[in-house]
Amino acid sequence: MRFIHTADLHLGQVMYQDYTREDEHDYFFSQLEGWCRTYHPDALLVSGDIFDIQQPGAHVKKIFNDHFVALHNNFPQMAIVITAGNHDSASRIQADNPIWKMGNVTLIGLAPASDTSSLPDGWQDDYIVALPQGYIVALPFMTGARPETVQSILDRVAQRNSAQKPVVLMGHMAVSGMDYTGHNFEIGNLQTVDTSQLGHGFDYMALGHIHRPQTLGYNDEHQPQSVYPTGTVRYSGSPLHVSCDEKYPHSVSLVQIDRHGGPVTLNRLRVAQKRHFFELPANGTPADADHALLAVRQFAEKHQSGYFRLTLDGSKPFPADFNQQIYQLIESYNGEIRFNPKSIWANIPDTTSTDGETLFEVAELQQMTDPMEFIRQTQSHYPELDIEQLAEAFKEVEAELRRLSENTNSES
Ligand SMILES: [Mn+2]
Missing domain, CATH: 3.30.110 (Translation Initiation Factor IF3)
Incomplete structure (x- = not known):
C-alpha cells in the first residue's frame, strides 16, 4: 500500500486578523496534485484540522469542496480519508460523509462513544476503511486516550486481515515525547497521550495536531527517505507554516508498506511555501x-x-x-x-x-499571557483581594472552558 499522509490544513485561516491564505492553500493543493500524479498513491490521508474554525463560512467550504472534488476527479482510484481535528466541528464533518462517500472520500468526524458496551456488534467497522491494498483505521480527535476503544477497532481489523495487508491508524492528538515547537500557546490546554495508550497492531500511525513533521523516537527529518519498522508513529506536520515560531521545513509524507509487519518506507515531499x-x-x-x-x-x-x-x-x-x-x-x-x-x-x-x-x-x-501576573503586580490596588482564591477561580474557569471545547469537538 502506498499513501500520502498530511494533516492540519487549517483552511480558512486568517493571519493576524488581516490576511487570508487562500492562494497559499491553492499553491499547496497544486503541489499535492502533482505528487498524486507522480506517485499514484492508493490513498490520501488527512489527519484532522481540515478547517481553522468549527463553523467555516460558505467561501471556505467551497475551497474545501473544490480542492477535494478536483482530487477525486483527477484520481478516482485514490481513496481519500479525512478525519476531524480539534479545530473542526465533529458533527459537521460527519454530516457530509454520506455525500462524499459517493466520490471515494470518507469523512470521519464523530469519535466512538467512550462507553462502547452498548454499541451494536461490529460498530468498529464504521471506523475501518478497507482498501484492496490495506486497512485504514480512521479516528478523529477524541477527548482523552480511550485505549480500549482503539484496541477494539485494531483487533477487529486483525480478525478481518487474514491476508496480512498493511494497517494504518489515523489520529489527532498530542503524544508525549514529541517536539511541540511553535505550539507554546496551545499546549497548556492539551493533555498528551502516552505512547503505551496508542494500541498495537498498526504498521503506521498517521497523526495530526502537531505542525512539526516528526517520527516518534527518530531525529531524521533532514533525510529525504527513512525506513522504519512496523508500529511507526508519525506526524506529517502541517503543509503550511502556521506561525512565526515554525522555523522548520514543512512536508507531506509519502509512505509505502507492502505487508502487515513492515517495513515502513517514508519519503518526505517538501512543500514549497508561497509566502515565507x-x-x-x-x-x-x-x-x-x-x-x-x-x-x-x-x-x-x-x-x-x-x-x-x-x-x-x-x-x-x-x-x-x-x-x-x-x-x-x-x-x-x-x-x-x-x-x-x-x-x-x-x-x-x-x-x-x-x-x-x-x-x-x-x-x-x-x-503578558497570564492574567494572574498582572493582578499580582497590581495587588496593592486591591487590598481586599484573596489572591490564592482568585488564582483557583481562574484555574476552574480555564478547566471548564477546556472541558466545554472538548465536548463541543467530540460530541456535538
Ligand atoms: Mn489540532
Missing part, C-alpha cells in the same frame, strides 16, 4: 523605531512578499502610532508584505516607581 516567515531586523538585534522602519522598508523592497515579526528594543521610546506607521509603509504591497503586530520586546526596563506604584509599558502588557 521572517524575523526583523535580520541580524536579530532589537531595533528602535527608526531602525525597525528601515528594516521593514528594506525587507519589503527585497522580498516583495512574506510575513514578518519585529524584535524591538523596549528601552527606547516608540511613537504611539508605531504600528500604524508600519502598516502605512507596507500598504503599497497589496497585502503581499504581511505584518504580525505582536512584536517581541527586548530590554524592557523595570518600571516600578519609588512609591511602590507599578507602571506598565504597552510592550510589557503585550507580552
